[in-house]
Amino acid sequence: MLLVPVPKELRIFNEKFYYLNESHIIINNSNKEEMFFIAKQIQGIINEELKKHIPILIEKRKTRSTGIIFIQKESLNCEEYILIINPNSIEIIYSKPAGAFYGVMTLKQIISQYGGVLPCLIIQDSPDYQVRGIMLDISRNKIPAMKELFRLIDFMAELKLNQLQLYVEGFSFAYPSFPEVWKDRTPITRQEIMEIDEYCKARHIELVSNHNSFGHMTDWLKRKEFNHLAECPDGYTNSIDNVHRDPGTLNPIDDNSLKLIGRMYDDFLPYFTSSWINVGCDETYELGRGFSKEACEEKGRGKVYLEFLLKLNELVHKHGKRMMFWGDIINEYPELIDQLPKDIITLEWGYEEEHPFDIRCKQFQKSGIPYYVCPGTSSWESISGRTNNMKKNLYNAAISGKENDAIGYLNTDWGGNGHWQYPCVSYPGFVYGAALSWDVEKNENIDIADYLNLMVFKDENNIMGQFILDLGNYYLKETKKMFNGTYISKILVTDIEINKFLNVSADIKDMKVEDIESIEKYVEQLARQLDKANMTCENSNLVYSEFKNTIRFIRHGCKLGKLKLAMDQKKIENKEKLLNEMIDEIGVIIVEHQVLWIRRNRIGGLNDSLDQLLKLKDYYYSLL
Incomplete structure (x- = not known):
């Protein structure tokens, strides 16, 4: 039996369950709207795979012994479920609707393999990581059509992922305050954000706003009307490759930089129901090389960075949100980590197989700052991915994060230099990351290829x-x-x-x-x-x-x-x-x-x- 993620406990028995035409799907009156949606998921799976229609009924207590029965049990954790396949019935036991939904996603994989004759079994399952997500880059040229975003969300739901971030820099969002910057583009609109949010919530996925707010501001700062807010308005020469680049980092000591970000947030944040925003703030390469040079020499570059970060945190609070940010710059100044507010989340990212997640995770655990580990799919700037690097990078992040109390696992998928990789190149990384974040020990050696063949490509020759x-x-x-x-x-x-x-x-x-x-x-x-x-x-x-x-x-x-x-x-x-x-x-x-x-x-x-x-x-x- 192929199940991804592999459940924590699975026992299979010799008996079989046979679908009966007179079967029903039974939900109770609690959380009726959510449970009806979940019941329709399994109804659709049975219709697609077995060409049978099974009606959904509401009953206050377990009065039937046949069919598919949802049973609420408050003692379970919110995402925990128990799936029991008996000779006469299928029981999905849950505490909160998310657990029921995950039980249905597991049942879908079983039906896809066995059809209408299922092995009797008991599965008891729950995740390691509180947050298991994907960050998709929609700012390096490629913004998916809505149907593709919905396809990705369904893909995530089947893998029991529960957070999605759409990375925004430049002009990938239709800001009402700045119509001139995106008029020749096709950005995500305000209504579309609400539609994506609604689609995610129905599938127990939180759509978290993601908006870079310090570095990675090149598209804005190249424009004449915003260039004066750059740390280095004429650009800078990168010390890594000695190539001169356009300005990319805001001047943190100019109050107008914060006002610009504030206007963007005013346009952007109201359309998300999540209480979180990822403000980015990574790779501020020019910091201390332009307008803030004197301040950095006086206070220290790390201190100037932290002061701007704290101002962003105040801005986020005004919108009733809480902040998460990329941790690469603050990691250069470990003595400042203890000065971070305890109500934020740090995002520890690294994309090579040898990235020191173990060292960094211990550092954040010691500080008491909640944090995610953020590896990547290795799809970008590779055309077809880097499979071995991806697997080692994802695994090292999962094991280090679990050992050092990370609360989240965010699998990143970037573009860059043309965003030439096609979506399916990222699928192996999405599958493996989802499995590891559910239970790293059980899923280290999952068969990614078989899952893709069976559940994604439906390849009858088992090639893809x-x-x-x-x-x-x-x-x-x-x-x-x-x-x-x-x-x-x-x-x-x-x-x-x-x-x-x-x-x-x-x-x-x-x-x-x-x-x-x-x-x-x-x-x-x-x-x-x-x-x-x-x-x-x-x-x-x-x-x-x-x-x-x-x-x-x-x-x-x-x-x-x-x-x-x-x-x-x-x-x-x-x-x-x-x-x-x-x-x-x-x-x-x-x-x-x-x-x-x-x-x-x-x-x-x-x-x-x-x-x-x-x-x-x-x-x-x-x-x-």
């Missing part, structure tokens, strides 16, 4: 799950390990003229031709596996097309890598023929990317996603 995991491991054949991405992905976003990767202190000479050819061979073998899949899910043709283009991206990155190495060595054979092939190939990638983007996402942001690919195409023409 393992295909995605394997495709996400092409990076293991690269010459060197790349931080936060893969070489093949970064090759496609290099500074063309100087052969240098953006965002990293590495260049093309770190690659070897034989390793690139090894990647090509590996991906060719996987392409043949993709053709053997037999998906029967609703959007199977779309998923197939997305992975065909994913493979095109990787192949083209390999070809470009070999071209650039040959250019360095001034040994290009059949240059004209090669460049014409590359022009044709990237033309296909661009057209397919446009078509696939529109199938799932809003049109706004597509041009930004295509920008680097179009530059590459122009570059090939220039070489001709």
Whole structure:
């Protein structure tokens, strides 16, 4: 029996339960509206899988011995459930509706595998982490259409996740106070936020507002009317890669910076029912290098950062909310952690397999500040993911957080440099993170591929799950390990003229031709596996097309890598023929990317996603 997450206790017996046409779904009068919605979920599953309609009835007490019976038991924890399949009945025992909902999600997986003849069993189950969530980046070009967001929420619900954050920076929200900044885009609207919130709540998921409020303000600060609020209005040179960048951090000593954030909050926060907001405040690279330099020299950079954070906390309180924030900057000043208010949540993030979650978690546990661990899916800047890194990163976060009293587990999924990865690339990370946050010991070795085949892609040939995991491991054949991405992905976003990767202190000479050819061979073998899949899910043709283009991206990155190495060595054979092939190939990638983007996402942001690919195409023409 495949159950994800694996329940804490499971006993299976030799007897069977057989569905009877005269069966009923029985709920009681308590929490009638919520319980009716939950009962309709199992009614829909039975109708879809077994082509049978079973009516829902309300009874105040257990008066029937057959059918599917919901039984409330106050002694259970709020998300705990007991699922009992007897020869004549199915009982779902719960304290709060969330527990009943999770019992139904487990029953759905059992019915998907066994149909109408179910093994008799007892499951008693509850989660390790109080909060189990996903943060989805909707600000790096790609804002999903509403139907895609609802699809993701349903996917989360089946995995018993209970928090969703949609990451907002720049102009991915339709601010009524600033219509000029988003007029040429297709942002999330105020009504849509309320619709997403409502959809989440019905599935026991909390939609938490997420709005960066200090760093990552580049889109705003590049504009003439806001540029004066930047710490460094003319931009700054990043010490990591020596590349000059646009301004990205607010000036914390100018009261008008706080007033700008306040206007954004006035527009944004009323549409969320959650009492929490993630204010971001990560990667404030310029802090102390511009207008706040003197203050930082006098008080210390960490103190200036903390003072602005505390002002944001006051602003959040005025809206009746509580604050959570990314912990990377405050971690640089551990002596200041004790000065944080005890009613906030710190978000400890790190995306590499060796990130020191154990050290950081001990630090936050000692301080008494509530915190989440925030690993990631490793999907971004990789085209097809980094499977092994993802699994180790997610597991280390889960085990360190559990051992050191973290209250939440937030699995992050970022974009960046075009947001070229398609949604299903993130699914293995979503599945594994959800399972680990439910019970890390029981779920360390779950079969991610089987779950994807059975519950997501409905692949009758059991190909897709393992295909995605394997495709996400092409990076293991690269010459060197790349931080936060893969070489093949970064090759496609290099500074063309100087052969240098953006965002990293590495260049093309770190690659070897034989390793690139090894990647090509590996991906060719996987392409043949993709053709053997037999998906029967609703959007199977779309998923197939997305992975065909994913493979095109990787192949083209390999070809470009070999071209650039040959250019360095001034040994290009059949240059004209090669460049014409590359022009044709990237033309296909661009057209397919446009078509696939529109199938799932809003049109706004597509041009930004295509920008680097179009530059590459122009570059090939220039070489001709």
